[in-house]
Amino acid sequence: MRLRTLTLAAASGTALLAAGLLPAHATAAAPRSAQEGTVSAADLLAKVSSCSQISNGKYRTDEETSATVPVCGKNGAVFWKADMDIDCDGQRTANCNEDRDPWFQADTAFHQSDGKPLNAETLPYVVVPSTSSIWNYSNAGIKGGGVVAVIYNNKVEYAVVGDTGPSQIIGEASYATAKALGIDPDPETGGADSGVTYILFKNSQVSPIESHSAAVSLGDRLAKQFLANN
Secondary structure, eight states: OOOOOOOOOOOOSSOOOOTTSSOTTOOOOOOSSSOOSSSOHHHHHHHTSSOOBOSSSOBBSSTTSOOOBOOEEETTEEEEEEEEEEEOOBSOOSSSSTTTOTTOOSOOSSBOTTSOBOBTTTSOEEEEEOOOSSOOTGGGTOOTTOEEEEEETTEEEEEEEEEEEOTTBOOEEEHHHHHHTTOOOOTTTOSEEEEEEEEEETTOOOSSTTOHHHHHHHHHHHHHHHHHHO
16 A cells, blocks of 8 residues: 655644635535535546646655646646545644554644644645745735635545645645545555646635635535636
8 A cells, every 4th residue: 555655744823824714714624535625526526528738747645656747727726636644733633643554744834723733634725836946825825724625536626725745746735624535544554646636726815714604605605606717
């Protein structure tokens, strides 16, 4: 079984939050199942069937694989199609800790509204590659707390940009993201080898970042705009 590659979380002392996008009273909770929202996986996938590459090169999905994955651009979003490795970094929980995850780090690049690291076991989030000559996510309008539609096996799960990873590897999401999509979330032996599509909506930001219900509400609205504009 493929093992997860080491995530290099960049510590950040300040959560990147945008006021006024959505009400802060929305509660944080792990999704019970996907499909989320009203936009189907088939409709979203139809809009990302071809790639207009915006990255300067391509990424590997794991340390031992060749670089085959480009970052692609569309109106209002960027996307890539890759595998899913499991990120269990952030707050220590029953399933995300040093005993369960050999690569565990007690921090995430982006933090909750109370300053604590994110909770990978309960919050669906996606890992973006750290800035390199291949691609700079922030220059593409992607920021911490940005909304991501993660598609696998004809299901849609909305997540946030929550962590940064190796600069030359792509395709990683939190324990909660994998579990919601029916992917084995074990941080050491789980994940999916292929078939995962990540659509990141530009200039979006969930507030507070830890509210999954807020991510679903904003994600559904942005997904409808994405269909209309592409």
